[in-house]
Amino acid sequence: MGDDAVRVLDPRASGSTGATRPTPSGTTYSVRLLSGLPDGTYTVAYQVVSADSHPVAGAFTFSVGAPSETSVPASARTSGDGPVGLLYGLGRYVSYAGFVVLAGGAAFVLACWAARRPGCGRCSG
Incomplete structure (x- = not known):
């Protein structure tokens, strides 16, 4: 997985959160978030290659404190x-x-x- 395989975007579509890191088991990946995130809705976008070599992409949102009125559309690349x-x-x-x-x-x-x-x-x- 590359550093941009999992991206966390803040409500303004900027999101320098750090590199994607595997867990010791190697089956789960995480992104270290910056401390002191402001309130708002964040978008997590991911694009990985599955075990059978098919690209898998998606996105989901989460909120810190009060949710934002809008969230960032995550434009994932297609295969x-x-x-x-x-x-x-x-x-x-x-x-x-x-x-x-x-x-x-x-x-x-x-x-x-x-x-x-x-x-x-x-x-x-």
């Missing part, structure tokens, strides 16, 4: 963002095109082979 998403999409469409060429080529060869078979009635031989 298709950046160069990795672009390369993944390109690779996926190249593999689809390869499958179409392979299946189409096999169908063409089978059709031509059946047409050349003696006694099939389609050829004059």
Whole structure:
């Protein structure tokens, strides 16, 4: 996990809270909050990669003292963002095109082979 995998944003959308740290078990992560947080509604946004390699993102809010009238919208990146998403999409469409060429080529060869078979009635031989 990177330092920005878990972000805590204050009501004004600024939130320098510190680095994300794993617990000793390695399955839970935490962010150390600054002491003396002012009253308001805070947004926690996270983006991690699950054990089966799928991106998981979300957000939730909590309040300190009196809640704010508004909270910060957390804009999480999607899995298709950046160069990795672009390369993944390109690779996926190249593999689809390869499958179409392979299946189409096999169908063409089978059709031509059946047409050349003696006694099939389609050829004059």
